[in-house]
Amino acid sequence: QCITHCPVGALMVRNDIDKVYKALEDPELITVVQVAPAVRTAWAEFLNVDDSHATTGLMVASLKRIGFDYVFDTNFSADLTIMEEGTEFLELYSEGNMKYPLFTSCCPGWVRFMKSQYPDMVKYLSTSKSPQQMFGAVAKSYYADILGVNPNKIFCVSIMPCSAKKHEAGIPSINDSQADRDVDVVITTRELEKIIKAENLDFTMLKEESFDSPLGIGSGAGAIFGVTGGVMEAALRSAYFLVTGKNPDPDSFKSVRGNKGWKESKFNIDGNQVNVAVVSGLGNARKLMDSIIKGDVKYDFVEVMACPGGCSGGGGQPIREGMELASARGEKLYDIDRSMYLRYSHENPSIKKLYDDYLEKPSSHLAHKLLHTDHESWDTPLSPLITMVQDENFFDE
Numbered sequence: 302q303c304i305t306h307c308p309v310g311a312l313m314v315r316n317d318i319d320k321v322y323k324a325l326e327d328p329e330l331i332t333v334v335q336v337a338p339a340v341r342t343a344w345a346e347f348l349n350v351d352d353s354h355a356t357t358g359l360m361v362a363s364l365k366r367i368g369f370d371y372v373f374d375t376n377f378s379a380d381l382t383i384m385e386e387g388t389e390f391l392e393l394y395s396e397g398n399m400k401y402p403l404f405t406s407c408c409p410g411w412v413r414f415m416k417s418q419y420p421d422m423v424k425y426l427s428t429s430k431s432p433q434q435m436f437g438a439v440a441k442s443y444y445a446d447i448l449g450v451n452p453n454k455i456f457c458v459s460i461m462p463c464s465a466k467k468h469e470a471g472i473p474s475i476n477d478s479q480a481d482r483d484v485d486v487v488i489t490t491r492e493l494e495k496i497i498k499a500e501n502l503d504f505t506m507l508k509e510e511s512f513d514s515p516l517g518i519g520s521g522a523g524a525i526f527g528v529t530g531g532v533m534e535a536a537l538r539s540a541y542f543l544v545t546g547k548n549p550d551p552d553s554f555k556s557v558r559g560n561k562g563w564k565e566s567k568f569n570i571d572g573n574q575v576n577v578a579v580v581s582g583l584g585n586a587r588k589l590m591d592s593i594i595k596g597d598v599k600y601d602f603v604e605v606m607a608c609p610g611g612c613s614g615g616g617g618q619p620i621r622e623g624m625e626l627a628s629a630r631g632e633k634l635y636d637i638d639r640s641m642y643l644r645y646s647h648e649n650p651s652i653k654k655l656y657d658d659y660l661e662k663p664s665s666h667l668a669h670k671l672l673h674t675d676h677e678s679w680d681t682p683l684s685p686l687i688t689m690v691q692d693e694n695f696f697d698e
């Protein structure tokens with residue numbers, strides 16, 4: 302495997318392009334690729350084309366030309382994460398004795414920071430896996446059954462805005478399907494850019510294509526996972542429905558949007574006050590944790606993302622000298638959300654079918670086996686990657 306330097310010199314990032322090509326050339330393997338929400342906001346920046354030539358449909362068409370058998374959407378598994386994490390939150394909240402908030406756990410940079418800096422608080426992390434890992438577990442169980450193949454025949458590639466996702470996919474205890482690994486290889490948006498260049502692919506000449514079904518159906522709530530505040534907003538939309546049986550206005554929780562490093566809001570859901578905080582950047586995460594532990598602030602549910610602005614500004618995204626693009630990319634995700642017919646994770650028909658046909662219901666025995674993890678079952682060895690995520694100045698605003 303090759304190692305390349307991070308353009309900002311903060312870390313060494315593994316290059317896994319060769320593993321992707323090896324799988325694409327293997328006639329025995331079924332190659333399945335998932336694309337994270339934030340990737341679609343930045344995948345074509347290198348060509349400086351306008352937004353009409355950098356669409357999600359052209360990204361899907363490009364991945365088909367590169368040779369993937371099935372092109373799926375991490376927005377699907379972001380919706381699944383909401384179903385599991387939202388249910389987990391409501392169960393804890395309804396018990397009424399939460400000493401500390403439930404912390405989101407879909408950002409591996411944040412999870413490693415928590416484990417190394419606040420080990421006594423790890424038990425308050427949500428056990429729900431990240432969308433990347435939920436996708437891998439579902440692809441190699443439910444989807445392998447649909448195809449009628451051995452899960453090890455499926456080679457699962459992730460395209461992520463994130464270098465830390467490479468580490469996450471390799472945590473032994475996070476792999477729960479019957480296959481050797483749930484996610485086989487993770488490449489970043491920058492690595493996708495390199496593949497498109499190497500293929501000499503003029504994607505502007507292609508026709509738009511849709512994600513494959515059923516793991517390619519995602520909601521607007523899934524799309525905003527790629528921006529700070531998006532996980533919280535998506536979770537609150539579905540938590541409101543689960544409590545009241547009615548959908549809220551999808552923009553009811555928009556006060557958690559924006560690039561401020563530490564945001565807080567209070568919401569009334571059926572007479573219950575829910576106090577939430579949304580933090581991005583590890584320096585802000587440290588200030589938040591110290592305040593929570595001292596008792597200066599009290600929340601019920603907290604979203605933390607290691608990168609300022611969330612995944613749209615992730616360490617695997619294209620770097621533009623002197624430009625900070627997290628905010629502009631995040632706006633594109635809000636545009637996608639507003640343009641969607643589906644704006645609630647719980648209304649995603651592929652998610653409903655997955656529960657009806659396979660998982661039964663959120664937090665079921667099988668859902669726990671495939672979609673949840675024990676964060677305390679692995680240690681945090683120091684590596685260039687952890688050095689990166691522990692460098693608060695790198696991520697802080």
Ligand code: SF4
Nearest residue numbers: 408410463608612615
């Ligand atoms: Fe990765 Fe950064 Fe997103 Fe966390 S916030 S998942 S470290 S890109």
